[in-house]
Amino acid sequence: MNDVACALLVSSLLSVLLATIQISIDAKTNDLRSIITSSFVFYILIMMIGNIITTLLSANLIDNNLPAPGSTKTSFLLAGPRWVWYSIFGVFGFEAIIQKVNVTFFDQGVLTIHDWLTKAKKSATAASLEKIVILNFQDSQLLATRLKAQLDQESIHTFASMQLGFDQYEKIIASIKGNDKINHEEYLAYVLAEQSPRVVKAKIRAR
Structure with missing residues (x-):
């Protein structure tokens, strides 16, 4: 697997991890069951797409400004496997880039990616809060049934x-x-x- 493929895989995994942490914090829950909703999946997809794009951009930027792997020229910058730096710059540089990127429809600006991400996060948080109530009710019912049986x-x-x-x-x-x-x-x-x-x-x- 080449560096770019590794970086894209890592970026995707980081997207899932960061999205999970964010919704967990916003919804104030540690229960993974309440986090996983259709809105959460949509939020991950938007974040993942953005991170993949910026990872590809960072890979291109790094390759154009640093000696090619195996070159006799050396660089003390970004030591180590390049896929690590591709994914780091891609994922953590995403927030800086999305503020400036627009989604267009028939040449008309619709929403920035940042707007889409914000709306998706709010929707995922709301869905998680709703699911928390449902799960708490179900858990209480199950616990009550077990207590009454004993x-x-x-x-x-x-x-x-x-x-x-x-x-x-x-x-x-x-x-x-x-x-x-x-x-x-x-x-x-x-x-x-x-x-x-x-x-x-x-x-x-x-x-």
Whole structure:
């Protein structure tokens, strides 16, 4: 594999890594499940395309200004494999370049690549935040089901009273009292799983 091909591969991998880190920071999550969405894939594609273009530009720039590999001329600049420098300048020089590059449609300026990237990042972050809510609900439901399967009715009420505090426990019971559609134990298990997931997991493991 030649230097340019290696650089393009590294640039693509760095694009995925940087996009993942960025959305993780913006969405304030470490759960990879919540980051991976269709909007996130679109964001990666835009970033990857931009990084590949700038990597090719940096390769051309470096090759035109430094001695060719194997040449008797030596250069103390950019020592080491050239593909490393191609990808470094390509990926980390991308932000400086995209501010000036326009996307045109029928010779009309539409959006800069920076605009596309910004919009894609916002969309990916919003999709991640939405998925976090869904995943948290699903995780709480699963945890509540496991808790209810291991504790009998009396034990669930006792555990809820101790963990939530008697006053909050009484308020919860009062709020669902008389509603035949709500199973008290299932509801208490869900509240416990949502508010104290670590304690519930420890309780399940201890059984």
